Amino acid sequence: MRLFSSFIIFIFFLKFGVSLRFQAASIKGRLLCGNVAAIGVRVKLWPDDLGMDVDKNSDQFWTDRDGNFSVFGPTLEGSAKAPVPAIFRIFHDCNDGNRAGLRVFKFRIPDSYVSKGKEAKKVFDFGLLNLEIQPFDEERSTEN
Numbered sequence: 001m002r003l004f005s006s007f008i009i010f011i012f013f014l015k016f017g018v019s020l021r022f023q024a025a026s027i028k029g030r031l032l033c034g035n036v037a038a039i040g041v042r043v044k045l046w047p048d049d050l051g052m053d054v055d056k057n058s059d060q061f062w063t064d065r066d067g068n069f070s071v072f073g074p075t076l077e078g079s080a081k082a083p084v085p086a087i088f089r090i091f092h093d094c095n096d097g098n099r100a101g102l103r104v105f106k107f108r109i110p111d112s113y114v115s116k117g118k119e120a121k122k123v124f125d126f127g128l129l130n131l132e133i134q135p136f137d138e139e140r141s142t143e144n
């Protein structure tokens, strides 16, 4: 009986411990469309494998009048011991003609920039990107 209850406590701890684990990442940079600042472009930092409901509750970030962005956020860790990949996405319509929806560029932030806890310990410097570029693995979003 005693063994059984310690087992239950152990299981409880295992579950609880996992659900309380956080990871965080932060990224900054600047976006251009051709030679002008890409203003009001949505940028997002969120792991790949979490549900959309969680996503809706997360902070939203856009580039400012110079095309600058700074995105940070606690990203809830999954059940795995290893960090969940932190994915950075850019939703834009630069060099997209009259097509509906947005172009989506997707990047993985190196795990060495993902830290435990709710605040990022390092900021990844993305640098400057001209959104006219055409990545081979570009995706699309139906949002506008």
Ligand SMILES: *[C@@H]1O[C@H](CO)[C@@H](O)[C@H](O)[C@H]1NC(C)=O
Pocket (backbone or CB within 6 Å): 064, 065, 066, 068
């Ligand atoms: C954008 O970033 C540059 C370089 O860090 C800075 O000089 C400029 O003031 C920033 N613009 C805004 C609107 O914060």
